[in-house]
Amino acid sequence: LAGYWNDPFGLSSKLCIGPDVLLLLGITFEDALPLPFGFVGGLKIGDVTANVAFEVSDVPSHELLSAEVQNFHITDVVQLAEDLIQKKIPSARIIPDFMIFKDIKLYICPTGVTMGDVVYQRGCQFYADMLIFGQEAEVNVQIDGKTITASSNLDNLKLGPLHVTGTNGPKATSNAEIGPETQAGSFNGKITLYDLEIDLDLQIEFKPDPSFHFHFKLDFTHFEFIVDANMIGKMDNIHDLSGVKFQLVAVMQQDILDCVTQSVNAQFKQATQTEKSDIDVQKAKVDAAKTVVDESIKAQQAKVDQAYGEWKAKSDAVNKQFNATTDAYNAQVKVLQGQLDAATAKYRADLGEAQHKLNAANADRASRMQAAQAQLAKAQKDWADKLAAAQKQLDGATRDMYAKFGDAQCVLP
Numbered sequence: 001l002a003g004y005w006n007d008p009f010g011l012s013s014k015l016c017i018g019p020d021v022l023l024l025l026g027i028t029f030e031d032a033l034p035l036p037f038g039f040v041g042g043l044k045i046g047d048v049t050a051n052v053a054f055e056v057s058d059v060p061s062h063e064l065l066s067a068e069v070q071n072f073h074i075t076d077v078v079q080l081a082e083d084l085i086q087k088k089i090p091s092a093r094i095i096p097d098f099m100i101f102k103d104i105k106l107y108i109c110p111t112g113v114t115m116g117d118v119v120y121q122r123g124c125q126f127y128a129d130m131l132i133f134g135q136e137a138e139v140n141v142q143i144d145g146k147t148i149t150a151s152s153n154l155d156n157l158k159l160g161p162l163h164v165t166g167t168n169g170p171k172a173t174s175n176a177e178i179g180p181e182t183q184a185g186s187f188n189g190k191i192t193l194y195d196l197e198i199d200l201d202l203q204i205e206f207k208p209d210p211s212f213h214f215h216f217k218l219d220f221t222h223f224e225f226i227v228d229a230n231m232i233g234k235m236d237n238i239h240d241l242s243g244v245k246f247q248l249v250a251v252m253q254q255d256i257l258d259c260v261t262q263s264v265n266a267q268f269k270q271a272t273q274t275e276k277s278d279i280d281v282q283k284a285k286v287d288a289a290k291t292v293v294d295e296s297i298k299a300q301q302a303k304v305d306q307a308y309g310e311w312k313a314k315s316d317a318v319n320k321q322f323n324a325t326t327d328a329y330n331a332q333v334k335v336l337q338g339q340l341d342a343a344t345a346k347y348r349a350d351l352g353e354a355q356h357k358l359n360a361a362n363a364d365r366a367s368r369m370q371a372a373q374a375q376l377a378k379a380q381k382d383w384a385d386k387l388a389a390a391q392k393q394l395d396g397a398t399r400d401m402y403a404k405f406g407d408a409q410c411v412l413p
Contacts, residue, residue, distance in 0.1 A: 016044045064113040067106045074099040103129040147179035163192040183207040282361045286354040293347040
């Protein structure tokens with residue numbers, strides 16, 4: 001059958017089958033009923049298209065229902081219901097589009113069916129990937145001859161301050177298996193309520209050996225509690241869990257001391273960096289002064305070299321005036337030497353002043369380091385006093401607890 005079969009059997013004007021359809025039709029001679037009846041192909045409901053395989057038989061075990069559809073809204077279901085009953089649902093207009101099936105699959109075949117050249121194996125399965133109130137959820141259920149297997153994922157559920165996610169990802173997961181030999185289930189996820197976080201891993205088994213196991217981690221401010229519980233002994237009655245006994249292993253951890261240590265170390269590091277910065281500034285000033293002196297010496301040395309050259313030229317050119325030239329040269333050398341001595345004295349004075357400033361900076365740094373060390377010692381003493389007081393309160397609370405609940409502890413197994 002090619003093309004669309006619009007409004008099949010007059011069910012709805014928005015319902016059509018096609019475009020390519022395999023139609024199966026048989027007649028029972030005893031009752032003259034059109035059985036078996038079935039089809040394989042597309043099924044269009046409004047703007048939504050589904051792939052459907054369907055067969056009805058006088059033998060219930062030979063029946064088949066297989067359907068797959070994407071992007072199917074809850075409002076499409078309401079619209080189809082109105083078309084089928086030929087009446088308007090009064091409250092349908094105010095129903096929000098709170099559920100969207102992104103992908104949904106349904107397969108029911110009790111014993112296996114062949115339609116045309118297609119063989120449908122025995123089995124039962126339901127799969128749905130959907131958005132409920134904007135939250136993504138995934139469900140998968142399979143049924144074979146003996147066992148029902150189900151799994152579900154809930155992606156990043158947010159309800160006000162309540163937030164449910166996975167422990168190692170955005171999805172919380174659950175699994176279940178029910179059969180004559182195995183009956184078990186599990187849940188793994190993280191539950192957040194305001195600043196309280198709980199990582200929960202729950203394992204339940206009824207067959208072959210009944211057992212319970214749960215593991216959770218609770219984070220609250222700077223405290224972390226980890227609890228691991230395993231059932232011990234046997235379960236006498238699965239309908240009454242009041243007598244179940246558990247072996248608990250609990251670990252508590254707090255990071256307050258680490259926070260204090262990090263804070264003190266950060267303050268000490270900041271003080272050290274400040275002192276180092278001051279030393280670098282003073283060293284830069286000394287280097288700048290030394291550069292100025294070096295340039296001055298080079299300039300004066302250039303003048304000396306120039307004067308000597310002039311003297312040498314005159315000495316070679318006018319040998320007869322050697323003595324006079326020598327006297328003039330010596331006089332000029334004295335003048336230049338005086339200038340050189342003055343420049344050298346100024347350099348030494350500047351160098352002494354820079355050394356004095358450097359010594360003052362070192363003394364100031366030592367003073368600040370002593371002050372920082374005193375602050376560190378005071379902070380350590382204050383925290384030690386606080387910890388001692390807290391330990392004293394804890395010891396008192398522990399004695400009170402043992403005094404009030406010591407008998408109850410003896411009763412517990």
